[in-house]
Amino acid sequence: MTTAIEITGLSRRYGSTTALDDVAFDVEEGTICGLLGRNGAGKTTTLSVVAGQERPSGGLVRVFGHDPADDSRVAARTSFVKDDQRWPDDFRMREVLAVGPAFHRGWDAELARSLAADLRVPEKTPVKKMSRGQASAVAIVIGLASRAPLTIFDEPYLGLDATARQLFYDRLLADYSEHPRTILLSTHLIDEMESLLEHVVVLDQGRVRLDCDVDDARASAYAVAGTTRAVTAFLDGRAVLSTHGIGGLTTATVEGAADERVRADAAAAGVELSPVGLQQVVAALGSASAASSAVHHADDGDDFAGPTTPADADRRTAQEGARS
Amino acid sequence: MTTAPLTARSRPEEARAASRTAPVVRLHFARRLNLLLVPLFVIAVTLAVSIVIQVAIQRAGVDVGTVEYAAGARQNPGVAWALSGYLVAMGVATVASTFPLAAALGTTRRDFALGTALTHALTALYLTAVFVGLLGLELLTSHWFGGFYVFDVNVLGAGDPAVLAAAAFLGSWLALSVGGVFGASWLRFGPRGPLAISVVTIVVVAVAVLLAVPSIAAVADAFRPWWLAVAAVVLIAVSVSGTFGFLRRASVR
Numbered sequence: 096m097t098t099a100i101e102i103t104g105l106s107r108r109y110g111s112t113t114a115l116d117d118v119a120f121d122v123e124e125g126t127i128c129g130l131l132g133r134n135g136a137g138k139t140t141t142l143s144v145v146a147g148q149e150r151p152s153g154g155l156v157r158v159f160g161h162d163p164a165d166d167s168r169v170a171a172r173t174s175f176v177k178d179d180q181r182w183p184d185d186f187r188m189r190e191v192l193a194v195g196p197a198f199h200r201g202w203d204a205e206l207a208r209s210l211a212a213d214l215r216v217p218e219k220t221p222v223k224k225m226s227r228g229q230a231s232a233v234a235i236v237i238g239l240a241s242r243a244p245l246t247i248f249d250e251p252y253l254g255l256d257a258t259a260r261q262l263f264y265d266r267l268l269a270d271y272s273e274h275p276r277t278i279l280l281s282t283h284l285i286d287e288m289e290s291l292l293e294h295v296v297v298l299d300q301g302r303v304r305l306d307c308d309v310d311d312a313r314a315s316a317y318a319v320a321g322t323t324r325a326v327t328a329f330l331d332g333r334a335v336l337s338t339h340g341i342g343g344l345t346t347a348t349v350e351g352a353a354d355e356r357v358r359a360d361a362a363a364a365g366v367e368l369s370p371v372g373l374q375q376v377v378a379a380l381g382s383a384s385a386a387s388s389a390v391h392h393a394d395d396g397d398d399f400a401g402p403t404t405p406a407d408a409d410r411r412t413a414q415e416g417a418r419s
Numbered sequence: 420m421t422t423a424p425l426t427a428r429s430r431p432e433e434a435r436a437a438s439r440t441a442p443v444v445r446l447h448f449a450r451r452l453n454l455l456l457v458p459l460f461v462i463a464v465t466l467a468v469s470i471v472i473q474v475a476i477q478r479a480g481v482d483v484g485t486v487e488y489a490a491g492a493r494q495n496p497g498v499a500w501a502l503s504g505y506l507v508a509m510g511v512a513t514v515a516s517t518f519p520l521a522a523a524l525g526t527t528r529r530d531f532a533l534g535t536a537l538t539h540a541l542t543a544l545y546l547t548a549v550f551v552g553l554l555g556l557e558l559l560t561s562h563w564f565g566g567f568y569v570f571d572v573n574v575l576g577a578g579d580p581a582v583l584a585a586a587a588f589l590g591s592w593l594a595l596s597v598g599g600v601f602g603a604s605w606l607r608f609g610p611r612g613p614l615a616i617s618v619v620t621i622v623v624v625a626v627a628v629l630l631a632v633p634s635i636a637a638v639a640d641a642f643r644p645w646w647l648a649v650a651a652v653v654l655i656a657v658s659v660s661g662t663f664g665f666l667r668r669a670s671v672r
Contacts, residue, residue, distance in 0.1 A: 166527065173525050174523070175523055184516060198524040198526070
């Protein structure tokens with residue numbers, strides 16, 4: 096398998112604001128990769144750099160072996176409609192259908208027409224005047240019908256109703272299995288889209304927090320639940336991503352695999368272990384970062400999040416350093 | 420994990436095949452109403468307004484059969500200026516509001532700038548054909564059957580189709596190009612871009628006027644109409660280069 100996207104040491108700064116800092120990950124050809132993370136994590140900036148729409152401040156980006164910044168060989172094989180895409184004033188769906196084939200060699204006009212009909216995109220309304228969901232549907236039509244070797248979706252579901260979202264997921268999977276290509280998408284609806292994804296990259300505050308297959312991501316953390324006293328004792332010395340306390344009970348998400356030693360410790364401490372879903376992992380990574388400096392105590396029953404001890408914070412910093 | 424082979428994908432012919440210049444032209448002309456039909460409407464309105472004004476003059480008792488009347492009527496520059504503002508606005512729109520969509524469809528900045536420059540030139544050619552055709556009609560119908568001078572005017576060559584074609588082509592292309600560079604500067608620098616261009620233009624024109632004033636009579640004597648054509652070509656070249664330059668570093672937004 097070849098690599099479609101290679102990113103090493105990518106940084107992007109806007110004045111004094113750092114949007115991306117030392118980002119590094121690869122995406123293999125013919126896979127669906129999810130770019131996950133909180134608002135402001137750097138997802139859209141990363142997608143824009145990969146699509147050649149933004150120039151990085153530093154680092155190396157290769158798409159199909161080329162620097163994507165203004166390279167026609169990359170651009171011609173890429174489709175990327177942003178979540179806040181700007182449209183010419185009077186551009187309507189029928190103009191999209193008319194010009195699409197000129198831009199993408201693999202454009203499937205029949206697929207575009209049927210998608211537009213199924214997603215109920217109005218033909219005569221200018222895209223600029225469409226509702227948020229209708230504009231998202233136009234972006235989905237372009238992305239799927241383009242059959243671009245690198246198709247990028249930036250939160251493609253915004254404003255779409257549940258039926259339209261399910262339609263998108265179904266059509267994406269169906270078309271992808273018939274015409275495999277590299278798909279990179281950002282999403283906050285992790286539970287809904289988890290089954291589509293093969294690989295995930297989790298960004299937080301411009302840095303990569305996780306870069307692995309979906310199965311590995313799920314196995315990268317586990318949940319622990321029990322009395323606050325028992326859970327606190329169990330968590331001592333472990334990398335805690337998030338905790339949540341109600342009354343005398345506490346649940347926590349802990350980084351790492353629930354191996355035999357962990358299971359033995361849990362049994363000894365009298366706490367229950369359970370696997371976590373991808374959404375839980377991503378949420379925990381985000382909340383751990385947000386509260387990395389806030390240390391609360393669960394004993395008083397308040398919600399709290401973040402490392403339980405300064406030693407945990409040090410360990411996490413060291414892990415991040417090793418990862419990057 | 421291996422890296423995609425670079426050599427197989429770096430052939431120049433592949434880059435040429437990937438060029439989006441022609442699709443960008445098609446993208447612009449997908450907006451037929453704005454680029455092709457509205458100018459016709461503006462010309463038609465100008466024609467109608469010019470005729471109404473000249474009918475009013477005739478009804479005031481002016482004899483249209485005299486040489487003096489023809490000379491005066493040929494001073495009417497209405498149709499030459501009527502489109503200028505609209506074309507500048509279209510120049511801005513073709514760059515500022517179309518660039519993000521072109522980028523989304525997989526177009527490089529260079530291809531977009533090339534395609535847009537070509538679109539401006541083709542639009543100017545189209546308008547030139549319209550102007551030449553309407554001048555022909557005006558002359559064939561003895562000035563719209565009533566001595567109405569709209570295209571047979573001094574600023575467009577006083578009935579000379581070659582001068583009218585040059586003026587219409589260069590004037591239209593210049594207006595679109597100037598709009599284009601303003602749009603590109605906005606994409607690159609936001610509102611500061613057009614503001615900076617305006618300030619620089621005002622300063623340059625002011626300095627030029629101040630320098631020329633002492634010898635204005637000599638300049639007026641030496642003036643030849645082809646100076647305007649050369650000036651238009653230079654300004655078009657500067658505008659197109661500026662558009663390329665601004666777009667090179669512009670973010671897609």
